[in-house]
Amino acid sequence: MRPSAIRIEAQRMQHARKTHSPRIAIIGAGMAGISCADALQRYDLAVTLFDKSRGIGGRLATRRTDGGDSFDHGAQYITTRSADFSAFVDRLRQAGAAAEWQPRLSTDASAHHAWFVGTPGMSALLKPLTQDLDIHLNTTVSALERSGNGWQLRTADGTLSESYDVVISTAPPVQTRALFAVDPAMQASLDAISMAPCWTLMATFTAPIDVDFDARRFDEGAVSWMARQASRPQHGGNQQGWVVHAGAEWSAEHLELTPEQVASLMQQELSRAIGMALPQASFVQAHRWRYAMTTQPLGQPFLASADKSLFAGGDWCLGARVECAYQSGAAMAAAVAKRLLTE
CATH class of the missing domain: 3.50.50.60 (FAD/NAD(P)-binding domain)
Known part of the structure; x- marks a missing residue:
């Protein structure tokens, strides 16, 4: 309405x-x-x-570190399909709480609806x-x-x-x-x-990861998504910060591990997914979303x-x-x- x-x-x-x-x-x-x-x-x-x-x-969440970095570690963006929700998001944009996110995408990315994010983070939306x-x-x-x-x-x-x-x-x-x-x-x-879980990795590296995209979705393997935080509106301070989501199957298999164990494993899986060694991390943390995504509504x-x-x-x-x-x-x-x- x-x-x-x-x-x-x-x-x-x-x-x-x-x-x-x-x-x-x-x-x-x-x-x-x-x-x-x-x-x-x-x-x-x-x-x-x-x-x-x-x-x-x-799940419209932002994690801030003692060092001043921030990570949107839950929902990565929102899209609008209906007129009602478009008007709702426009209201948030006019209030300065939302903006369009236009990251560089991997070359295999398909066309998509406009992506909107909270500013300065998803928790502000x-x-x-x-x-x-x-x-x-x-x-x-x-x-x-x-x-x-x-x-x-x-x-x-x-x-x-x-x-x-x-x-x-x-x-x-x-x-x-x-x-x-x-x-x-x-x-x-x-x-x-039914809802599926998702483990999320938040990491700040001491050097850039040598990739030509800001966001990428993976169709197979342990990693399902990665996004450079500096590419998000008003996120400029965290230049080498990335959020990485594990896939539902991997997350379920490792659901009861500690965040420390998962952070280590996800760094290995990320390195494997992008085909290169990762720079040293100055900050790393994992977060478990036990009920992340609806699989049977x-x-x-x-x-x-x-x-x-x-x-x-x-x-x-x-x-x-x-x-x-x-x-x-x-x-x-x-x-x-x-x-x-x-x-």
């Missing part, structure tokens, strides 16, 4: 508001959660977000949308408890939240399933979804309980692109607003 259409619909729905002011909790402050919260605020609904991480964005949001970071929601017609959230430290009319989870399916133990039907649907924008008090969504509903997370979040916002303001 276009922003203008949301405003018109919100104005119409405000006339139907009941005396009780509904409250909504969203678990997860990535693209799905924040796009959902952003849309719900346009309906003048009270939203509180909870995320276990210390920052927003989820959603920040313009969070200024008026109530977000609780470093907060792990471990269970839901019934409270009249609503729900209270139990956090890992034992704290019990106030009551919410609707709870939305945008966590990965496995984590959402654990939270929604109160709804076996939703759990059964979540069981059908739900096939619909979201899940909802029979009474529409519980919702679940994310990129895993529709596919593997960031736009899928946005579409799921927007669809949940429309469904929740309809339930709270008109039913």
Whole structure:
């Protein structure tokens, strides 16, 4: 739904508001959660977000080192296919939080949609949308408890939240399933979804890697992707920094190794993939994304309980692109607003 259409619909729905002011909790402050919260605020609904991480964005992530280097080590870029998401990204670009990335690609690269990235890093992409949001970071929601017609959230430290009319989870399916133990039907649907892991290597080298590209995708082997960080908008300080993604199969086979073990192995695999020895690294670190990419999506924008008090969504509903997370979040916002303001 276009922003203008949301405003018109919100104005119409405000006339139907009941005396009780509904409250909504969203678990997860990535693209799905924040796009959902952003849309719900346009309906003048009270939203509180909870995320276990210390920052927003989820897989829209940037790692900064003590030495001042930065690495976009999660989602590498976003593309736009729909008019709604194009308008959403344009809004972020106008706010200075996104820019087009035009790296030199390997000669075997095929044509692609325009790539957009967060500026100065992927973690900054959603920040313009969070200024008026109530977000609780470093907060792990471990269970839901019934409270009249609503729900209270139990956090890992034992704290019990106030009551919410609707709870939305945008966590990965496995984590959402654990939270929604109160709804076996939703759990059964979540069981059908599959996501693949990804190990990521972040490395700064003492000399340039002698390649003629800034980004390359690999169709076979342990390495699936590598990108020079200095080629990304506003990333200029990290001249010899690279982010390398391992393929899903390799990542799954090495899933439970330590980051130190994986960092060593991935350097060997990268050397093999590009056919040359690597320069010495001044910084190296590996990060595991246990739920990195959807391999078997739900096939619909979201899940909802029979009474529409519980919702679940994310990129895993529709596919593997960031736009899928946005579409799921927007669809949940429309469904929740309809339930709270008109039913």
